[in-house]
């Protein structure tokens with residue numbers, strides 16, 4: 001009798017212990033992911049305005065349109081070019097880019113003017129640069145490119161948000177039917193945008209379904225562009241590829257290319273739900289697209305390394321790895337939702 005009692009007690013104790021441990025583990029796991037999860041900050045009021053040249057040597061400041069409200073800038077104020085006609089909006093996230101951006105802009109503007117007359121705009125999202133990137137770009141648009149009012153718009157973020165935050169902000173305030181984001185370093189040849197547009201048109205079909213076309217460098221892994229990068233850079237690249245593969249995106253070879261095209265409806269269904277503001281945001285974009293069954297095409301593009309990377313290899317790789325795990329776990333634990341704007 002006494003012996004049996006003892007055994008029972010032990011059994012209860014062990015069960016109790018295991019249950020407590022399991023609950024503790026789940027709760028602390030949830031708590032850790034919750035604490036590491038990220039909500040993009042709301043834009044400050046001044047970040048909802050853009051600056052552009054007025055074509056007479058001065059600058060004007062105006063309110064940005066909002067994709068989610070469905071306004072493609074329909075307030076036909078004193079804009080002489082018809083805003084609703086904009087085909088392509090190019091968002092350029094820029095952080096301390098005075099040394100690199102002029103090449104990229106020259107390349108882009110030449111292609112845009114040739115391929116789509118006046119039906120384009122460029123939105124520079126200056127992510128709290130300390131080197132006068134905004135002023136530099138406005139000056140270029142007047143003195144070098146001789147653009148018209150509204151063609152090149154500069155949005156200045158008062159505080160640095162990270163590339164993901166800047167791209168999100170830019171794409172949510174475009175006028176075009178299509179939105180492209182492109183790196184300021186001009187690493188991709190802007191010409192290739194026509195390949196992306198061709199590809200996205202096939203995906204969206206006649207009904208204009210949401211669609212995404214992304215540039216890909218996966219055909220280049222064995223070429224100079226990649227092989228010549230430093231050993232450590234390539235090691236980190238392979239590490240990241242492995243991690244991305246493990247944490248869920250297997251159908252896409254190059255997730256990180258800074259040249260991605262979305263149609264308006266894809267922007268509406270992806271970007272309001274994007275949590276990540278750091279470097280790994282590309283992966284969350286693609287995850288959201290996959291979850292929402294938005295078709296994605298990968299298009300091979302030309303690419304060359306450009307010096308002056310803003311990436312801090314040690315710090316940023318660790319953050320990317322951490323954010324990648326957080327994104328996947330947060331969606332599993334429903335801390336991140338793809339049906340609730342953040």
Ligand SMILES: Nc1nc2c(ncn2[C@@H]2O[C@H](COP(=O)(O)OP(=O)(O)OP(=O)(O)O)[C@@H](O)[C@H]2O)c(=O)[nH]1
Pocket residue numbers: 092093094095096097125126127160161162163164165166167182183184185187256258308309310311
């Ligand atoms: N908004 C924002 N953009 C940034 C930040 N850091 C870099 N960028 C932009 O992100 C783009 C890519 O930056 P790069 O420094 O060229 O990155 P990279 O080392 O070439 O990285 P990969 O292109 O992924 O190989 C550029 O347009 C930068 O201006 C940032 O803190 N905030």
Ligand SMILES: *[C@@H]1O[C@H](CO)[C@@H](O)[C@H](O)[C@H]1NC(C)=O
Pocket residue numbers: 096129130131310
């Ligand atoms: C941007 O420029 C400021 C001022 O020159 C500098 O302190 C900062 O480290 C720069 N950031 C990057 C990522 O280059």
Ligand SMILES: *[C@@H]1O[C@H](CO)[C@@H](O)[C@H](O)[C@H]1NC(C)=O
Pocket residue numbers: 136139140143144
């Ligand atoms: C504007 O650009 C012109 C031509 O490149 C240059 O000469 C001038 O110094 C620039 N001004 C400013 C304020 O950057």
Ligand SMILES: *[C@@H]1O[C@H](CO)[C@@H](O)[C@H](O)[C@H]1NC(C)=O
Pocket residue numbers: 177178204207208209210211263264265266
């Ligand atoms: C997708 O973008 C294209 C751009 O031409 C547009 O025509 C279409 O309406 C968009 N799809 C939806 C559902 O809005």
Ligand SMILES: [Mg+2]
Pocket residue numbers: 183185187306309
């Ligand atoms: Mg680059």
